Structures are given as C-alpha cells and as structure tokens.
Amino acid sequence: MIIPFRKIGSTPHSFEISRDRAKLAGTLVQTNKGFVKLHARLQGTLELSCDLCAENFDTMLNEELTVLLHDRIFHGTDEAYDVVEFFDGNIDLDSFLTSELELIKSDYHTCQQCLKP
Numbered sequence: 001m002i003i004p005f006r007k008i009g010s011t012p013h014s015f016e017i018s019r020d021r022a023k024l025a026g027t028l029v030q031t032n033k034g035f036v037k038l039h040a041r042l043q044g045t046l047e048l049s050c051d052l053c054a055e056n057f058d059t060m061l062n063e064e065l066t067v068l069l070h071d072r073i074f075h076g077t078d079e080a081y082d083v084v085e086f087f088d089g090n091i092d093l094d095s096f097l098t099s100e101l102e103l104i105k106s107d108y109h110t111c112q113q114c115l116k117p
C-alpha cells in the first residue's frame with residue numbers, strides 16, 4: 001500500500017496491510033513538526049530460524065509501533081520516536097512492514113527445543 005504524504009492530514013487515516021502471516025494495522029496522522037506519525041500494532045505469525053539448530057519455527061507477533069515518517073532526508077533525531085525517511089513523496093507501507101519484519105528476523109532467536117535444559 002502506497003499513500004502520498006499530501007493525503008495525510010490531521011484526521012487519522014486508518015490502514016491495514018499484511019505480508020505472509022503478519023498483519024500491520026493502525027493510523028497515520030500529520031504532526032505539527034512536519035512528520036506523519038504512524039501508530040500501529042503488528043500482529044500475526046512470523047517464521048524465524050533458530051540460531052542454534054537452524055530449524056525454522058513460528059513466533060507470535062504482538063508489538064505496538066510508533067514511528068515518525070518524513071518525506072525527505074531528515075537530519076537530526078527525535079527524542080521520543082524513530083524517524084523513517086521516504087524519498088518520493090509517498091509512504092510505502094509494504095516496504096515499511098517488510099523492513100520491520102526483517103529487523104525482527106535479524107535478532108538472535110532460539111527455538112523451544114534449544115531452550116529446553
């Protein structure tokens with residue numbers, strides 16, 4: 001799902017997208033500092049690979065995400081939230097979800113079997 005930045009105003013814009021068995025649902029709203037604030041819940045299932053035995057296993061997702069989206073390069077930091085930049089005036093929610101899932105996958109994961117003493 002691609003949403004142009006100019007379409008987002010001060011009234012929250014709801015969205016829901018999914019990739020494989022993961023779902024991201026939430027709202028986009030303009031903030032007074034020139035950002036679009038994304039507030040969403042990531043739910044569903046994600047397949048991870050165990051770092052010890054290399055077996056794949058499913059994990060349940062249930063995360064709340066709040067990030068600021070910016071329509072060009074942002075030099076600086078926000079005290080409260082991560083800032084995600086887009087470069088063509090559009091919010092690409094699919095690529096945002098993909099990168100969030102890749103970020104989770106890149107963490108260290110251990111399957112239930114390997115956690116057993």
Ligand SMILES: [Zn+2]
Nearest residue numbers: 050053111114
């Ligand atoms: Zn394992």
